[in-house]
Amino acid sequence: MVNQIVHVAAAVIERGDDHILLAMRPDDKHQGGLWEFPGGKLVAGESVHEALSRELKEELGILVVDSSPLIRIHHEYPDKNVLLDVWRVTGFAGEPYGCEGQEVRWVKRENLTHYEFPAANNPIVAAARLPDKYLVTGVFATEEELFRRLHSAMALGLRLVQFRAPWLESDAYMALAEIMAGVCRESGSTLMLKGDVSLLLEDWVDGIHLTADQLQRLRSKGWQYCGDKLLAASCHSDIELAWAAAIGCSFATLSPVHQTASHPYAKNLGKTLARAITDKAVIPVFWLGGMGEDDLGSIKVNGGQGMASISCWW
Known part of the structure; x- marks a missing residue:
């Protein structure tokens, strides 16, 4: 049986001082306890940008102002296939915080490799560290x-x-x-x-x-x-x-x-x-x-x- 593809919008949120925002996955979720780039699943009829805007407002309390595509990653887990649509967010309104009680942290770009992510996020870490x-x-x-x-x-x-x-x-x-x-x-x-x-x-x-x-x-x-x-x-x-x-x-x-x-x-x-x-x-x-x-x-x-x-x- 072929696993259904889960389409996820994720954000590399950048601050002007070369820091990037990470969030901790809740322990009761898939890959819980690991760090991730904020975002979530698309719902029926949503574009990636619409899903990203909704998720960041719900999870972090911010409004997306400026964003652009960064990378798309297909990843197969034993129990699911994931398509990560990742966007770089360089402008936002509001101060991000864990609206759902999750820990969030600003991390220096160069220190991203010091954090443990789900395997599907590793190419995002590489992309976030690279210029265009x-x-x-x-x-x-x-x-x-x-x-x-x-x-x-x-x-x-x-x-x-x-x-x-x-x-x-x-x-x-x-x-x-x-x-x-x-x-x-x-x-x-x-x-x-x-x-x-x-x-x-x-x-x-x-x-x-x-x-x-x-x-x-x-x-x-x-x-x-x-x-x-x-x-x-x-x-x-x-x-x-x-x-x-x-x-x-x-x-x-x-x-x-x-x-x-x-x-x-x-x-x-x-x-x-x-x-x-x-x-x-x-x-x-x-x-x-x-x-x-x-x-x-x-x-x-x-x-x-x-x-x-x-x-x-x-």
Whole structure:
């Protein structure tokens, strides 16, 4: 017998000081005693936004003012299947409190991983910690140009950066990467490196972004990452996104959505297929390829975490 799908609207409620609101699930409910992102089940005829507004008023006593889609998660429990429609709430009226007697707590974004959530919430934690723009570095002729472009990007508010420079020898790449990591941390940014997963053991490394070939090899070996640093992968299909989730990736890129100058002969996914693939994913997905900042809203509506790009910000 196939379990009925329970459709739930949930909210990542953000305060201006980079804190996020969590609520404790009552002991007598499914997964009781764990922390969660507030929300509840849709009733017949409700849209996700209507359900979210109703639930947050009933549970927390607040009115939703500004919100946008964040991530959709399908999760199978032994006794039920859940579809979590998660929205980011950045504006609300009122001071939230536990209207039903539940404990609520404002938590620093960086400390979300210190709390225990139902398994279905883990991708939401990852999405809540990530921005909606992911810079991939492009061509640079000199070290001076590299850091000038990096500083310019961070001045635009870019907080997640992948250092991609396949033309460099390994030693030269790593020497620049270590300097870049320090610069990024000073500005509150996170630097993702290209390279072997063993780099995750280095104290100064924030995260690693795997190629599709690396992803396939690690999956075939049954390798799995259980650390707290960021691990990402380049994916081009729903199968590769499933592999990325299986080995413990925090997020992935999906490409190419549209044609790009860097990969002119690659087969483009197009928005319709990209949406269908993203909807199956259980980790946050950045769309990559042939898009500009004007596409960011559309990407989010279609289930993406945001946009990855070289040309937009480099």
